[in-house]
Amino acid sequence: MPNQSPDARHRLPCRPHSFEAEMEYQHKEIEQRWQAAWEEAGIYRSKVDWSKQKYYALTMLPYPSGDLHMGHWYAMTPSDARARVMRMKGFNVLFPMGFDAFGLPAENAAVQRNIHPAKWTYENIDRMRSQLRSMGAMFDWEREAVSCDPTYYTWTEWFFKQMYEHQIAYRGEAMVNWSDTLQTVLANEQVIDGKDERTGQPVIQKLMEQWFFALTNYADELLDFSGLDWPDPIKTMQTNWIGRSEGAEVTFKTEAGDEIVVFTTRPDTLWGATFMVLAPEHPLVDSLTSAAHRDAVEGYRVAAAAQSELERMEESREKTGVFTGGYAINPVNNERIPVWIADYVLLSYGTGAIMAVPAHDERDFAFARQFGLHIAPVIHPAGQEPLDEPAMTDAYVGPGVMVNSGPIDGVATTDAKGRANPSVAAAIDWLEANNAGKEAINYRVRDWLISRQRYWGSPIPMVHRKDGGVEVAQELPVVLPEDVEFDGRSPLVDDEDFLATVDSDGNPARRETDTMDTFMCSSWYWFRYLSPQFDAGPFDPEEAAYWLPVDVYTGGAEHAVMHLLYARFFVKAMRDMGVFADTEKAMIEHGRDPSGLFDEPFLMLRNQGQVLGAERFGDRLVIDGEWDHGRLIASSVRVDDDAETGAGEVVGELMRRTENLLQVEAGSGLVGVEVPAEAPVDIPAIAGVNDVTQLKHHLEIQRMSKSKGNVVNPDELVERFGADTVRTHLMFAFEWQKGGPWDERGIAGSRRFIEDVWKLGTAEYAAGDVSEKATADLRRKVHQTIAKVDEDMVDFKWNTAVAALMTLRNTMADTLRTADVAAEAWTEALETLLKLLAPIAPHVTDELWHHIGQAESVHLQPWPESDAALAAENVVTMVVQVNGKVRDRIEVSASITEEDATAAALAAEKVQSWLEQGGVRKVIARPPKLVNIVVG
RNA sequence: UGCGAGAUAGCUCAGCUGGUAAGAGCAUCUGAUUUAGAAUCAGAGGGUCGCCGGUUCAAAUCCGGUUCCUGCAACCA
Known part of the structure; x- marks a missing residue:
């Protein structure tokens, strides 16, 4: 009920050009105008200011694949909102953006569309920059870094050189993952289930000489997450990936005198080792194999090699393997034991050879039973009869007492790992005293394979000398040649102009043609943001001294054992190579204590989930019953995915269900079915008695992808609803860490919320009969909302923060009708609403903030503080x-x-x-x- | 198989350390407005809190079991 109360006069419209004409919410005009205004005023420029507390907020930089998609919005807008909150809380916030611009898709585009990777990449970057601007985020664009730019990859090469000079980068021969389709090798971390994690292309194992980083040197330090506020699942995934296990290395001798070293976590069971198994690719297989077994062994090796990792894993768990004909001597009891090869032993783990203790290891047991090998129990199970070998159907892996184990007979064995297990400790002591082995720690993680046989990446700045030596290129950077042709292989390998160079002695030499894994570029980009133009080093120590380390990092959990592991390794290596020496000095000069600041890149990490496309499928039902006025009254309902038409009165997919009324798509159209309480419902997948509510109706969620046609384009949504609404909705509709299915219809509610805020902000509040109680009630609500929203936003709980703001909206809408609170309380409520909403919906709040008579941007206001006394219920x-x-x-x-x-x-x-x-x-x-x- | 998360309205979720009558947005329905629809406004319906058992004065909440769903790791010696 607007009227001309004098109270309304304190809110003079100060932006006549937008408000006088009409009070309609015009998202497009408002958003464009404010984006321009912010840029012109430079309110998001972040500068070093030692008088203020810094806050480095970082969100994972995008790969410029073409268009910004919903996932980018979902990941970035809450990160932006969080950065804005911290800024309003008084921190000097740095929130930069850039592009991870090297990579294979650019080369594919080159082959398919005959466009140079650089052109394709930079065009995409241009498009994505403007799309990023439409978010209204507070990115400081003057700090933008693009990894494929020579001013950037100069320093990527420089890092490689440092790594090489500090013996962290090395060239070595190893079994590596090779993708024939991608024509390159891949790091272990980038292979999931035997396929490239990005493209799903299969890989095979190949022995190749490649460049590695000695990541395993840092394995132990990488297991230490103390001081890091990271999600537990990520820490668990990294810990599992690193895969530390304690045990012993034991040396066996073959009858020919060769040594076979095995790693075992159970050296205490050595006396029960009745055979050995080597990986098919193990180097000693040749010399071990007897003439009689050579054909079988060769056949097995060839078959194993031809299989992709994927095929190996898809096979049943049934053990395969062949006897080499060779024997080894068990060092603890000098028994002669056969040596087999089998693909369940992996060359990539441990030493590629195992001692098999079938009595106490499930895999060895299965193998022994399969091939009739001897099984020798050496543990007397706790509280049970001694093991009876012929009767055993499973390996015994529990606690007990060691038996038939010579010097360690009678020692207790527990479920503890490593030396904490008395029997393991006793066995290690015995091995070391008798020179048969030693205590050892094994890691599952391998060194980081960083070579790629591709063009569009940072060149590895190395030179192959004529004398066979390798050395760092004389001049950095090694620049990618631009005038090249693409046919699917890297054009570098036969580019004479590129290849020909000279070594440090002036002799003709050849350049390395491999480029670096793009994860190398993204392992240090947040340093480049600090000073993207700096040319005396990868980053300016003065900037670094102030901004480092990153206070909060947001991005996808899919990078758990890739980028997030590499980044941690990289910083530790930088620290050890002295890269931070100048930064440390600068810190001390400014009175900041540098100790412990260069051990980890990101102090706090938060992962967003995924916005999925909603595609809908329901149970396929077979329904029998009686027809009644065009509706089928069911006598029985059965779920059968393979049922064909004719199997029952109605057969089809369940599209919808309301209570016991079903709508079934039965080919000819939708059929209504009523399921009476007494009609049996049979759902094979769910045991027991089923009822109609357990039927799955038409809804399936999955990744958005072009081929499924369920991609939602953020640009269209921004056009229709505005960036503020899209931002609000993305933060409201999902628990951020979890994500969920996109529902096209839901966004209207968020738009309504923004419109309601608009109405509240543009309404003329005129106090009527002011009630003290009503005033106190409103103020209480306001201060309770501040407390709730503050807590939620700091904790990335956007959905509940928005919900709290919606209830404040409801309260204020009521107040506007009843008009029974003092004008000051209304103003406080409105200003608070705008400030609390500003990080989420930056445009509309700034517009309204000015509309109510404020001169400065809402984004420069201090964050509201909750007054506990006002918030308390009395x-x-x-x-x-x-x-x-x-x-x-x-x-x-x-x-x-x-x-x-x-x-x-x-x-x-x-x-x-x-x-x-x-x-x-x-x-x-x-x-x-x-x-x-x-x-x- | 192991580890983790979860199961609350038709959908997506909130409900903190046990304590009021279980909430929100969307969807649905009714009414107003409209030639009609959309939009808007006013209002309404809808939940055995997966299932079984236990602890308690009191359980959606804690404990045990069970079913289902989901994420990650998957022959790791």
């Missing part, structure tokens, strides 16, 4: 229960004592009749919320 409704059932409610003071609460409850009107039924046995008082009276 009068509350106390529940009076009798025997746990609510019988009455009474208004009491929030600070009521237990005695008063009890007395009030016993005096409550509606409980009297219950009190008469029996004596009061007990009174449980929880002032001020509840009193429970137990009677009878």
